[in-house]
Amino acid sequence: MCSDSNSKRLYRRTAEWALETFWINVTNSSSLFIRGGGDIFIRIESKNMRRAHRAVTLKYFSSSLRVRLFSSSSSESSSSSTSGKFADVCVAIGSNLDVREGEDADSSSRFQHFHVALRLLQERGFEIKKLASVYETKPVDTLIENQPKFLNSACVLRHPREWSVLECLGKMKDIEREMGRDVYNTDKGPRVIDLDILFSEKEPMVRYDPPPFPSSSSSSLSSYEKKFWLEVPHGRIKERAFVLAPIADLTEKMSFDKSGDVSITMANQMTAMARLWKEEERRIMQTPTKNFEEASEDDILLQRVAPFKRNMRLEPYEGRAKVMGVLNVTPDSFSDGGVFNTSVSTALRRAEQLADEGSRIIDVGGQSTRPGASRVSAADEIARVAPVLEAICERFKNDPRNIAVSVDTFYGEVVKVADAIGVDIINDVSGGDWDEGMLSAVANTKVPLGYVLSHQRGNPQVMSKNASYPVGSVAKTVGDEIASQYLRKVLPSGISAWRCWIDPGFGFAKSEEQCVELLSDLKDVRASLAKNECGGLAKAPMLVGMSRKRFVGNMLVDEKRKDVPKDARDVASAAAAIVALMNGANAVRAHDVKLHADIAKVADAVAASKRKTGSYE
Incomplete structure (x- = not known):
């Protein structure tokens, strides 16, 4: 996709968004060109193309070849004119551990962690717009056994539009660290708080992989760009019921916005995931991991509390x-x-x-x-x-x-x-x-x-x-x-x-x-x-x-x-x-x-x- 020999092309199909995404490593703006048919809209996230690893395809059409390149300044000014001075992000929140290392948390302390996190988000300039229900879930996708159950939820936060999604992530990592989490530990074990950006209104599709080794080309990057991986929408949303269910709470009365040239918006992404959850909800909600006759409260996969x-303990209340x-x-x-x-x-x-x-x-x-x-x-x-x-x-x-x-x-x-x-x-x-x-x-x-x-x-x-x-x-x-x-x-x-x-x-x-x-x-x-x-x-x-x-x-x-x-x-x-x-x-x-x-x-x-x-x- 790029003629520069040091540039690589990574292609993947993301069916849930109904588009094709091309990640481009841009090293020389004059070498960028497109081969093949179709109508592809590309937005280069790097200002003046100084930074690599950050490019997203916004939309794909089947028609004659046409390419639109947007610089950061032009796209941001256009976005600001329509969306004002603020933008929204959707954030997942989870906790299953007390502050003291190694101690299991009851729901009261986990629930307190949620509220401490909300307060710290507000102190750092976020506004709380909307909160999903709180869910208690069994730990999944981990090799660490006998973990306490998680509390999970999600929220929509408003932030100043000049903040990038990466800056938002950095503030959240600061909060995790302040609350006692090792933000560099990725073993998916117990944690006092977990804040993950799921969607962004300002940057609906973006990926950032930090450079694996320091170099002169990365000297201008912020501390967060050097340390943290980021993908928006979060790459594993579809696999996680404890994320899909809160998203559905936040989007219950949303519908797809089909206006304009670019339909890939945070609202549409959330609506797509909410519809996916509706198909799975009856199968998953309050379903035990064993036969109903043998199941206890500890066997429930996911339930509102x-x-x-x-x-x-916080208590389940639906059907009780x-x-x-x-x-x-x-x-x-x-x-x-x-x-x-x-x-x-x-x-x-x-x-x-x-x-x-x-x-x-x-x-x-x-x-x-x-x-x-x-x-x-x-x-x-x-x-x-x-x-x-x-x-x-x-x-x-x-x-x-x-x-x-x-x-x-x-x-x-x-x-x-x-x-x-x-x-x-x-x-x-x-x-x-x-x-x-x-x-x-x-x-x-x-x-x-x-x-x-x-x-x-x-x-x-x-x-x-x-x-x-x-x-x-x-x-x-x-x-x-x-x-x-x-x-x-x-x-x-x-x-x-x-x-x-x-x-x-x-x-x-x-x-x-x-x-x-x-x-x-x-x-x-x-x-x-x-x-x-x-x-x-x-x-x-x-x-x-x-x-x-x-x-x-x-x-x-x-x-x-x-x-x-x-x-x-x-x-x-x-x-x-x-x-x-x-x-x-x-x-x-x-x-x-x-x-x-x-x-x-x-x-x-x-x-x-x-x-x-x-x-x-």
Whole structure:
């Protein structure tokens, strides 16, 4: 391909991108020419052709011979004029090791490594645009046995357009080194953090092989160009389910952009890989390495996980319904106000009863948020919940049933106290709107606790007046508004989608008819989050709270329209819960825990059957 005798031609077919790629070692610009037919677009990445090893073919057509050469300056100026001052990269992230050499990491420390990496990326000038779900995966493609499982995900980062993809890689290698990884060790063994560039908007196809030996010609290269290999798109994406699955989360509502002469873009590359994953997802997701009847949790190849206990394993949640037991230590909650707030010992006995009946989460609340309820101060709420939280957290800290404790609050000061006591989950019905210190407190918990992001419109005094939705679009609108809250306030506050659970807010600024419609169309909440490019948030655990609420009771009334007492709504509540679990929910908040635990087992059995028959969704 090049007439210079020192230049070599390397050709390969990359079928997934539907193009032919030519890597060219350019040593003399006057010697470059093309033999054969076809229409080949080439972009030389080397400025003024001073650097070798970096050239890419952008597109191949079957027509008469034509060659277009773009200098770096002309192509970059053209790109900048259309894309502004910033560009995006898609980055894979993984971890399976604690900072201390040789020690296995539990998911809490691996999960913390993810968040430390996000913080360091932001400190180095990257902006977090979108995060995929978190996956737990068995180590693959390694000769090192008995490695801990990996946590894997991916993200889209924005960076100044003047940065090359190689400069981006260098910053990521700095982060890996700062977090304790030997960046020159390529044995594919355990690692505290792993950051790999998968795709680049600015440089959608590029390869760099550093010179094997120092020479005078490499004296002008940066330290990163001398040390690190780089290929974009990453050459082994197709082989790795733990990379394909997060890419699909990030591109769920993308479609191919066929406009313009050059269709090889980061968006199209990601969309192609997402489509490939859709073909493999049913076969791989939550599939064990042995027969279902013999398989244990350790045999699962790949599954989404979410924060549950603060210092124990992240837990899978799809097809594993959880029950959150309600424990109100208030005098005025709509169902059980004044029942369990008489003493700490009374509340603790109730917590033990909830756990015995099948609750995996005990949700402690210190004030009522029913429509029209009066607000209690943060100090009064702390006085109510702090002693109860201390007793319950101590009681279940080492319980083999792995019971999580959540605090139901919208106050930042309550979050700080609860975090110091040792709760596992923050259940915020306000979406961060009712107290200006809430999101900051959640963002700065000692470890990245799970955070329930709920839909609402206004506080309890005004929410009933805000129940106005287009007919037939309640679920879609709820998803749109959760997406807006996350993108405008939650993510910029430093709370990642990796930490979030979502709650569509049954009864919060919704009429009884609208609640029924929301239940019927619950899947549309996730679809709306995906359409709004929320990435992994669209796949986050969904918690629903319908237990004993008025809209449930009103579905039972007869022709006499006699109101159904709250404690007579439990069976109907469980029926609504099973509908929710079959439509995308993963956890149900309940007063009658035993009844809801039974229906959760039914939902899990149906989900397991779908996995066995290959109809996983």
